[in-house]
Amino acid sequence: MIRVAVDAMGGDFAPQEVIKGVLLANKEYPIDIILVGDERIIKQELEKQAKTSSIERIFIVHAEEEIKMDDIPSIAARRKRNSSMHVGMKLVRNGEANAFFSAGNTGAMMAVSKLILRTIEGVDRPAIGAVFPNIKSSTIILDVGANVDCKPIHFLQFAIMGKAYARYILKLENPRIGLLSIGEEDVKGNELTKSVFTLLKNSNNFNFIGNVEAKEIFKGVADVIVCDGFTGNIALKSSEAAAGYIGTLLKEELKRTFISKIGALLAKGAFDRVKKRTDYTEYGGAPLLGVDGIVIIGHGSSNANAVKNGIRVSYELALNKVNTHIAEDILNSLENHKQNISLWESIKDKVKNMASQIQK
Amino acid sequence: MIRVAVDAMGGDFAPQEVIKGVLLANKEYPIDIILVGDERIIKQELEKQAKTSSIERIFIVHAEEEIKMDDIPSIAARRKRNSSMHVGMKLVRNGEANAFFSAGNTGAMMAVSKLILRTIEGVDRPAIGAVFPNIKSSTIILDVGANVDCKPIHFLQFAIMGKAYARYILKLENPRIGLLSIGEEDVKGNELTKSVFTLLKNSNNFNFIGNVEAKEIFKGVADVIVCDGFTGNIALKSSEAAAGYIGTLLKEELKRTFISKIGALLAKGAFDRVKKRTDYTEYGGAPLLGVDGIVIIGHGSSNANAVKNGIRVSYELALNKVNTHIAEDILNSLENHKQNISLWESIKDKVKNMASQIQK
Structure with missing residues (x-):
């Protein structure tokens, strides 16, 4: 048991x-x-x-x-x-x-x-994964706060860990991995995410679908979204804050007239269902993966x-056995992983040069 | 005219x-x-x-x-x-x-x-300011996308520009300037925001109230919130996405039963008022300050x-005449500004050392 x-x-x-x-x-x-x-x-x-x-x-x-x-x-x-x-x-x-x-x-x-x-062998930094609800099902975003400053290689590990979660908990055969950024196009992002993009795109450990904008988070366009812990925390807390704000305004406005008070009473079931679908207590907790x-x-x-x-x-x-799967995936990918590190070492100056040349 | x-x-x-x-x-x-x-x-x-x-x-x-x-x-x-x-x-x-x-x-x-x-003399980087509604009034957050990679000194300029906006448009005598971060405590944040914190705290050009967490954005705890353009964009788009998601769920759930449909009809006025209070079309546009x-x-x-x-x-x-005020504030603070730059140059290695030593 x-x-x-x-x-x-x-x-x-x-x-x-x-x-x-x-x-x-x-x-x-x-x-x-x-x-x-x-x-x-x-x-x-x-x-x-x-x-x-x-x-x-x-x-x-x-x-x-x-x-x-x-x-x-x-x-x-x-x-x-x-x-x-x-x-x-x-x-x-x-x-x-x-x-x-x-x-x-x-x-x-x-x-x-x-x-x-x-940590699991091959994992440099554990990451906190937060499960975001979306229109279709849910998306795991990591890291949301364990590592405020990350290097590109950490994102690669986050992707592998998120993939294991998506496969064995969300039960998805081939999870779509996205990178949180500020534009969908490949060249959009800051210096860090542009480097990460190149690294993830060149990795064959997962199904990388490219940049995902924050506005797409709740649309179910990706099953796993990777980001540094600072950015992920901002996305998580901004979303919670906005949802809370809408709730506060709704309460305020529904109380304003007699008619809308009656309306609110009749719609209570619907409000309760929305609350349940967005209530963090239903998600229970965030796995510390890695x-x-x-x-x-x-x-x-x-x-x-x-x-x-x-x-x-x-x-x-x-x-x-999510951790066993993470360990296996990390080990299986260790060869790729080493290749990726050397790939990264060999291209990083070029990427950084390109990044600084691209007009933003 | x-x-x-x-x-x-x-x-x-x-x-x-x-x-x-x-x-x-x-x-x-x-x-x-x-x-x-x-x-x-x-x-x-x-x-x-x-x-x-x-x-x-x-x-x-x-x-x-x-x-x-x-x-x-x-x-x-x-x-x-x-x-x-x-x-x-x-x-x-x-x-x-x-x-x-x-x-x-x-x-x-x-x-x-x-x-x-x-740019206005003394401003290195223009910033896009987004006006966020909050329970009490509104908060301007900048930058939300013009500068994806920022140095600490840019945040200082954002603060001065945001202050001018808050004074002359939001009509606040002594606007509270906050730094978007992932914890309220002074030592919380990533390497960049920790450096910025020290710089803003040592500046006497505005009323700096310290770190502001994303979860506080809609509570009106600050009148101006500064951040780099990448982070600001994530906060803005995550908030919009969460609000949109709540709206979609509400529509879906209100349609589910006959009773809740009637409730929705009666509460329509309240829904419309919430929509108006959060509708970006009411805010009309984001100033490109600087x-x-x-x-x-x-x-x-x-x-x-x-x-x-x-x-x-x-x-x-x-x-x-917001731009005239920005120009004046920047000029008036140019002396401080220069002092701040030299202050920053003199302390930056120390700050970075401290930052890397602090256990996160």
Whole structure:
């Protein structure tokens, strides 16, 4: 049976919402769940919510310490060696759990995972993947924040990792990989993306479809979109902000007249369905791809539903052995990969020259 | 009287929608409008729409050539010297018009304006400013696409230009200037924004409030947000895409049941008001700040309403002498500016060192 370790102490609403989510997941999914954190607090909360702390397929592993949301990631990773994050990741490293989910400090999740799990061979930088809904199905965008400054070769690794996710989780035979840029034409972009474009186009590890503009994100034109973590984070947060803004305006305007209030009541079902289709709590969490172990990062403000879905995502990644596939794909492509690196080394000056010559 | 030159040949729906917009603007604003383009076609269209081609306060200036939407900007700028864009900009340069509006090829607008109008003294790079609506009022974000690769000093100029826009168009005494980044804390960002942060913080030309996250864009936490053109474009297009996606989902879900269809009918007024509050055609166009002349770039797909509002924005910028204020602010700050450049030169290695040492 798949075993998912869950950080009982992680997130703005831990441990209450985490444990509520775990109880929901316990009913829905055929998995073992290991709650990691302060045993006394966990038992207390289980007693409160479920009237008993001994529940079938729910286990507790004690952790002395806890990383707070405002801890400095690098310091917490080094000093709080007995935190629930450290203990959870060790369970994964030692094969006692197949995946680890936490809604805690994102920076600490990255730092602790690098420390304890390290990266898959051939991966230089783990990346956070965010699943964006679109008209047809969904698109995984990576990186959305783990690496703010990237080199072209990192994008190539992101593409391979995104491809594995799209194949084994989104169940697509030949996922379309796009590069986030500011124009569709091959020559559009900044110096970095122009170099990346050349590299990805010359790689035969995946189905590269070229540049994808931000305005195309929700149209389903690509299954995987790669970008540096700064750009991806801006795209993710701008989208969430715009959606939130539209929601606020709608509420405001629907309240303005009696007629529109009635309209809003009648249309409530439709509004709820839109909300569900765009609700991040339905997506549950963002996989940290490229570390040697399945790690899912939940939103800091995860409620029980988000935790439940985060556990579901952890379960799906473990069940479909996504990390094994990433490792295989990276290894299979290592020959290409080496060729690509030498290709890149041999053409980079030429590309940079071209880029600086092209009138923008 | 303020005279606004309008590119009759620019945009996906030129000349029909342009001339329709000009006729609307002619009724609403106390300005002269100079239609620039093929005289025969313009007269024909005026005859068709207004039954006469001699309308009070509307003038025609003939231009032999026309820059197409898919022309390569740098080539069109150099070769089509008699295009409506070239002629319109020359009217501005020679003082025969106070501003120029075009919904044509954005890249060509930038290239032609640099060629004919050049930049305001002290400005290295013109920037496209996009006005984002927010809960309280609006925020100008620049650059959103003119400069895909920027140096820290360009951000400083963007801040000064944005400040002039916010003071004289948004009518704010002491505009809050923010830097678009991926975390609110001072140390968050990529290598570029960390350097920019230090530079802006050490400048005394404006009220710098620090980093602004993309999720805050629509909350009105800043009046001016500066970023490089690549990042700004991603933020702008992601926001538009998300808003469009929510709209599509809403339409889809509201059609799903009979009850929600009735609800949608009753709530139509509210939907229309939300649409109006987020409709880019209401904003009319994006100022190209920093060129020595007022230039407004309209959306390629501008309809008559967008053209009318683009003319209004041109009129407001001319009336409030925004470019004169930018020139003054840049000059006034030139001393600071020089100090800033030397400050930057003196600290940049230190900053870069610090940046690379900070654990991300």
